Each structure stands twice: as structure tokens, then as C-alpha cells.
Amino acid sequence: MKVRPALTAFTCAVALALSGCNLVGGSSESGDDADKVTVTVGLVPDPPGASQFYRQQFDEFENANPGITVKVLENPSDQQLNAIELMFQQNNAPDVFRAQDDGMDRMAARGWVAPLDEFVTPDFLKRFPEGSMDPATSGLHRDGKLMSLPLVWGPWSTxxxxxxxxxxxxxxxxxxxxxxxxxxxxxxxxxxxxxxxxxxxxxxxxxxxxxxxxxxxxxxxxxxxxxxxxxxxxxxxxxxxxxxxxxxxxxxxxxxxxxxxxxxxxxxxxxxxxxxxxxxxxxxxxxxxxxxxxxxxxxxxxxxxxxxxxxxxxxxxLPLSMSFSPLWSMSSKTPHKAESWKVMDFLSSAAFHKAYYEKFGTLTALESAWKAEAEKNPDQAAILKAAQETMRRxxxxxxxxxxxxxxxxxxxxxxxxxxxxxxxxxxxxxxxxxxxxxxxxxxxxxxxxxxxxxxxxxxxxxxxxxxxxxxxxxxxxxxxxx
Amino acid sequence: MKTDTVERALDVSAQSAPGPRRGPGALRRNLWSYLFLVPTVLLFGGFTLWPMVASWWYSFFNWDGVGNPTDWVGLANFREVLGADAFWRAFWHSFAFSLAAIFIEMPLALVLAILLNNSWLRFRNLYRLVLFLPVVATTAVIGIVIAILLDPAGGLVNRVLLDTGLVDRPVNFLGGTSTALPTLLSIDVWKGFGITLIYWLAALQTVPKDLQEAAAIDGAGFWRALRFVTLPVVTPIAIVILLLVFQRSLNTFDLVQAVTEGGPDYATDVVPTYIYRYAFDPSLRAPRYGFASAAGVVFGLLTLAITLLQAPFMKRRMTRSAS
CATH class of the missing domain: 3.40.190.10 (Periplasmic binding protein-like II)
Incomplete structure (x- = not known):
């Protein structure tokens, strides 16, 4: 086989040029985009229709917060924890992620969950039913620190x-x-x-x-x-x-x-x-x-x-063994804590919870977002009645x-x-x-x-x-x- | 006739590539060959060899897959695997997939390959395509379709069985502990049939035409030509097919995971689903990668042992075929 040195050199040069263009500052971000902070949210497309719902909600969030872009990463429900763990190991973890119930403990045990207490204000806590955010019974606290925020109504999980x-x-x-x-x-x-x-x-x-x-x-x-x-x-x-x-x-x-x-x-x-x-x-x-x-x-x-x-x-x-099930956590490794909290704050807002309830019929953690409507809906009123009659702390x-x-x-x-x-x-x-x-x-x-x-x-x-x-x-x- | 034909067959099978040219300039002459091998070696090393070696290492630790393994437990994981009834049950099920593939799929595929190898058969390419389609179909989709077809409450298969009076109550194909495994074995045979058929067709096409013509001139009919010409020539390839089919069927995972997830009551659990459960089950607070690795290592060793057990048999068959 004859090797043509000139052709080889040319091929190598083209390959190097093509592969190197992103290594030498070929970022597409410029102007306004460069000033934006991107917050990555790792979630699951569940229930059906959640993908579109979250994107639509985050678009509204971005309109209200022009300095923040929300990038959504989706994993199938049964692979979410493994996928998030892999991302942490590759130093590529999402800033905010969904880790439900025991999943939050699994993440927290590895030191990957950031406490949220520095961001929480009395006004924020007032969104939730009275007494439900008590560290001893909230279900969201570990060692007295708030480690997660809920999505669904307390009794919903059990x-x-x-x-x-x-x-x-x-x-x-x-x-x-x-x-x-x-x-x-x-x-x-x-x-x-x-x-x-x-x-x-x-x-x-x-x-x-x-x-x-x-x-x-x-x-x-x-x-x-x-x-x-x-x-x-x-x-x-x-x-x-x-x-x-x-x-x-x-x-x-x-x-x-x-x-x-x-x-x-x-x-x-x-x-x-x-x-x-x-x-x-x-x-x-x-x-x-x-x-x-x-x-x-x-x-x-x-x-x-x-x-x-x-x-x-x-x-x-039936047991009510905690006020809420953990769901949204912030990565302890995020470089954008303030922006990530803004996203989490949005995910715990009355507007988001009302939209979630209206879209999926799920009773969410903020009762004020759905209670009046749920009592008029025969199916949901029956769920509320069943909870009242069949659950105890x-x-x-x-x-x-x-x-x-x-x-x-x-x-x-x-x-x-x-x-x-x-x-x-x-x-x-x-x-x-x-x-x-x-x-x-x-x-x-x-x-x-x-x-x-x-x-x-x-x-x-x-x-x-x-x-x-x-x-x-x-x-x-x-x-x-x- | 027999001696003449076999001698010619041996002439054909004796044709071999020229031996390697050695000498001081050989390395330089073959430099490009080695260069082209580099990607394969790198990919094989990174994605096959390294995971294998790593799983050996991990199997000695109580490790949840995060960070470096530090909790050395020696042979404890192996002891647990070898003492677990669930592992042996899963192993037996995996082995059953191999037995079905070897003793049902391979002979049936050979028969059909012999039929489809006849040039007088019209539309034979269409038949080959139809038989090969399940191989390229996505297993998850097959799983869903099969589950719908076999549903005991209104599925097409049960409706037909009931309407024709073959059964007086629906058969719970995938939900019964005695029916689920045979059902999955049948689906696996059906799904893998096309690829085995292609193997056989490829093997049959190595039988030289002049040999077949010589056999015909010598007065051999279909069966004698099959016995004394075709089968001896394809035997060495058949052994390769046997190994390929054995390995493929022993590692059945996607079909079981998609259709039954090893149930009901682990009646269809196979070693890959067993390992998957310990490594990736989302309900585990901490995955047991160390234990799952040990199960994988034990499974690999058992597979190797069974493969090696076949070696004397294969050697004998090859010798007989050559003589």
C-alpha cells in the first residue's frame, strides 16, 4: 500500500480543524445569551403529558425571569435515580432534580442534596398548610434541615x-x-x-x-x-x-x-x-x-x-406518617444556587400548583391552589372524603x-x-x-x-x-x- | 461415490489462507493493518474487556456503584450468589432458553434453510424476508403485541382457542407460573429463528456446486446427498452456529424484561433480569452493584464451563466430519 504523505497531512489537518473548533472558543453563545444562567432540571415525563406541561411552565418562568434559562433533562421514571447518580459521578449533575420519597434519601446520603433553609422565608412557608412544614413531621427535613420540596398533597402518596x-x-x-x-x-x-x-x-x-x-x-x-x-x-x-x-x-x-x-x-x-x-x-x-x-x-x-x-x-x-413526600431537590454541587432556588420557588408557587392540578387532576401540596375546585368535582370530593375517613397520623x-x-x-x-x-x-x-x-x-x-x-x-x-x-x-x- | 465425494469435500475444506509472512520487514509492511486495528482494539478494550475486568474487581466489594469501592467483603458476594435459590432458578431458566434454541430452533431453521436454499423455489427471497422480520423488530414492541394477542381476557389467541373449542376457559399464557416460561421460550425461538436461518443459509451456500453435481452424477438422491455431502461440509460451520445460538439464547434479557419482568413469582426470571434487579431496581435505596457483579461473574464462568463441556463433542464431530 502506498501512502501519500500530502493527502494524509491534509486529512489530519482537516480533522484537527473540525474537531478543534469547539475547543478553542467556538461557543455559539453571544450577546444576551452569554449573560444568561442556565438551570438544568432533571425530571421524569410522568404523568402522560408532563413533558409538554413542564416545558410550557418553564417558558412562562423564563419570560418572568429573563436572566435564567431552564434546560429540562428527562429520564424514564424507573431510571431517574440511576441516571441522576451517573450525572453526579460525571460532574454533570442537574441543578434541580426530582428525587421522590426514598430517592431523596439515597441522594442525600451521598451528600448531593443542598439544604434549602438559607432561601426559605416565612412567606414561603405560609404557602403550605399550617404546621405541615414542622421539621419533625414534614417529611422534607433531615437532621432539622429542609432538603426537599413537595409536589403533591400530603395524603396523596399513602x-x-x-x-x-x-x-x-x-x-x-x-x-x-x-x-x-x-x-x-x-x-x-x-x-x-x-x-x-x-x-x-x-x-x-x-x-x-x-x-x-x-x-x-x-x-x-x-x-x-x-x-x-x-x-x-x-x-x-x-x-x-x-x-x-x-x-x-x-x-x-x-x-x-x-x-x-x-x-x-x-x-x-x-x-x-x-x-x-x-x-x-x-x-x-x-x-x-x-x-x-x-x-x-x-x-x-x-x-x-x-x-x-x-x-x-x-x-x-391508612398512615399519614409525614406531611409531605419529598420530590424536588437542589444539587449541592450547583454553581447557580440563587437561580436554582428561583426555579424551585416557581415549582412551589400557587400558579404552578394550580396549573398542575388543572392539567393532571392531582391534588398538590398547596391546598389553596385547588381546594375550592376539588370540593365541587365529584371524583376529587370523593378522594378528599376517603382521605378524611380512612387516614390517621x-x-x-x-x-x-x-x-x-x-x-x-x-x-x-x-x-x-x-x-x-x-x-x-x-x-x-x-x-x-x-x-x-x-x-x-x-x-x-x-x-x-x-x-x-x-x-x-x-x-x-x-x-x-x-x-x-x-x-x-x-x-x-x-x-x-x- | 462416498469416498470420491468426501475426498473432494476435503480438498475444498483443506483450502486455507497462506501462512503469515515473517521477516524483518513484516511489521513495516503490515503497519497499516495494525493501524486499522487500533479503533477496534480500543473499543473492544474500553467497552468489553475493561467492564469484564472491572466487574471481577467490583464483585469483591459491598458497593453501591457510587464513588470508589472501599468496603472489601472478599468472597461474601460469591457465597451469597452460590447459595441463593433465586440465582439457580434464574440460571435454569436461562439454560432452558438455550436448550430451546439448540434443540428446537436450530433443527427447524436447518430444515427450512434447506428448503429455502433450493433455486427452484419461487419467492424464496420473500419467505426469507418474512422469516427474518422478527429479528429486526424491536423486542419491546414485540412484547406489547404479544401481550395483547395472548391476553386471557379478550386476546385474539384465546378468542380463537375458545371459539374453536380447543379450550373451555382462557389460557393465562403469561400470567400462569406453568405457562409463562414455555410461552416466552416459544416467542424467543420465533424471534431468533430468522437469524439462525440466515446462519444455516450461509453455511449451505458454502457447499460447492460441483460437489453436489458430482454426487448427483454418482446417483445420490436428495437424502444421500444431504447426508454424505451437505452435512459433512457444513458441520464445522454448524459448530460455530451452535456456539452463537447458545450464547445468544443464554443471554436473553430484553424479551423477558419487556413481557413479564421475570414474573409471575419469578417463573420466567433469567440471570440477566436477576442481575438487573440487584443493580438497577429503582425501589432499592442503594443498588448492590458488587453483588450484581458477582452474579455476573458466576454466570460468565458457568457459561464458559458449559461451552467448554461442548468442546470434546465438537472436536469429535469435526474429526468425524473431516474423515
């Missing part, structure tokens, strides 16, 4: 409601949704039989059967399905009566073919689609499904009620003490000790749940002992005592320190 199709219930002679588990079981059997394969009575919401946890939370303290621990005693309680019966109820309905077939492979949106299509008569769910159903089927006769309770009577209320070990948080973090690492897999196995394979639950309790106790011993050896806080709230009555509002 409230669960029961959706039912009035027409399908009427076809089987039922005027009301089930009030107890026995009624649920009987109604489900009849409705599915009457549906004759065209529609079905019930589904446990999605492939992991979250309905079990929802219903169990009306029978046993919420901590039992959530962590396996009864916070009244600090001991494992997966085998407690109400928990076992919640699984057995679903096992019986599955065995009796009262449940809609195929739910075992459903994703999180399938239930509201089937409900909206008139093929599913009733199911327990998070409240955001209500707006999704209404979007898909505006005319459907949908009822929204509280969850059915055990036939022997309610054993617990509950203890939260993560907010109560460092040891409690450490124990919950340790429990979160052992997902296989949670009831979920054993419960699902019991339902789909028609096996009794009690023996598996007893075994889980045994393994969980052993794990708790190991973790406590490990913490003690390292001189760290964390033991079963941090998970114990002996005076808590799950049928009453809990008062921290009370």
Missing part, C-alpha cells in the same frame, strides 16, 4: 381508594361498593360469574398484587405490610391475623376465578385502562388512577370509596430517630424478607400463606438481631427499640412524643 363501576355493580344487583372483605369476596364471585368472560369483578391492581398491602393496611398497622414489623412492638408480624387474611382473601378470589385473568403480568397502568374500558368492575388503588380513568372514559359511572375493611372490623387506618421511625432511619435502610436492603413474593406465590400457586409468613418472621427477627449487633459493634444507633412506638394505637391519630 391514600388508597376503592374504584368501582356503578353500572357493572348494578348489573349484578349491587347498589353499593363492598364495605367489608366478606362483601368484597361475595360480590366479586357474583360479578365475575355474571360477566361471563366479558368483564370481571376484581384485580389486585398489578403484577405484584399491591392490593394485598392496601387491604392489609385496614387490618394491621401499616408498618406490617410495609416493613414486616409491627411498630407497636418492634417485632416481626407478617404472620399476624389481618395480614394473613388479606393474602388468603386474594388467594380465595383467585382460586374462585373471581379475579380478572392475566393480572399477574400487568404493569402499573393496566388496571385503570381495563377499568376505563368497562372490563374491570372494582379494584383498590392509589388516587391518581381516578384522573386517568376519567381521561380515558369521561362518561363512565365511576364511584370512589374508602377501602373495604375486615369483616371483624377495622384494625388500622402514624409514627415514622425514619423521622423519629437516626437509629430508626438506619434500621429502615437496613430493612430496605432485604427485599426478600418482605411479604410480597411469598404473598404472590400463595395467590398464584394457591398455597396457604401462614407457614411462609411465620418463616419470614423468623428470618426477619434473625436479620434484625444481626443488624442491631452490627450497629452496636460500630457504635452506631439502630435497634428494635428505634422501631417501637408502644403507645401508638393505629385506630387513633399519632402524636410524636405524645
Amino acid at each position: 391514600l388508597r381508594v376503592f374504584l368501582y363501576n356503578e353500572d357493572l355493580l348494578k348489573k349484578s344487583g349491587f347498589a353499593q361498593p363492598p364495605k367489608t372483605w366478606t362483601e368484597l369476596e361475595q360480590m366479586a364471585a357474583k360479578i365475575s360469574a355474571d360477566g361471563n368472560g366479558k368483564y370481571f369483578a376484581y384485580a389486585p391492581a398489578s403484577a405484584k398484587a399491591p392490593a394485598v398491602e392496601m387491604l392489609a393496611s385496614t387490618a394491621v398497622p401499616y408498618s406490617v405490610p410495609a416493613t414486616g414489623i409491627d411498630y407497636r412492638t418492634g417485632k416481626p408480624a407478617t404472620a399476624s391475623g389481618g395480614m394473613v387474611e388479606a393474602v388468603e382473601l386474594h388467594r380465595r378470589m383467585q382460586s374462585a376465578k373471581a379475579m380478572m385473568p392475566g393480572w399477574e403480568s400487568w404493569d402499573g397502568s393496566r388496571a385503570f385502562k381495563e377499568f376505563a374500558a368497562g372490563r374491570l368492575a372494582m379494584y383498590p388503588t392509589a388516587p391518581w388512577h381516578v384522573a386517568e380513568v376519567r381521561k380515558l372514559a369521561p362518561e363512565i359511572k365511576m364511584g370512589v370509596a374508602g377501602l373495604p375493611v375486615p369483616t371483624t372490623g377495622r384494625g388500622a387506618y 402514624a409514627p415514622n421511625p425514619a423521622l423519629a430517630s437516626k437509629g430508626g432511619k438506619a434500621m429502615l435502610d437496613a430493612l430496605a436492603e432485604k427485599k426478600d424478607l418482605k411479604y410480597t413474593d411469598a404473598s404472590l406465590r400463595s395467590i398464584v400457586k394457591n398455597q396457604p400463606f401462614a407457614p411462609a409468613a411465620a418463616q419470614l418472621d423468623k428470618e426477619l427477627q434473625s436479620y434484625l438481631d444481626q443488624v442491631s449487633a452490627r450497629f452496636t459493634a460500630k457504635g452506631q444507633e439502630g435497634s428494635a427499640a428505634d422501631l417501637t412506638f408502644a403507645n401508638w394505637d393505629p385506630l387513633q391519630d399519632f402524636t410524636p412524643g405524645g
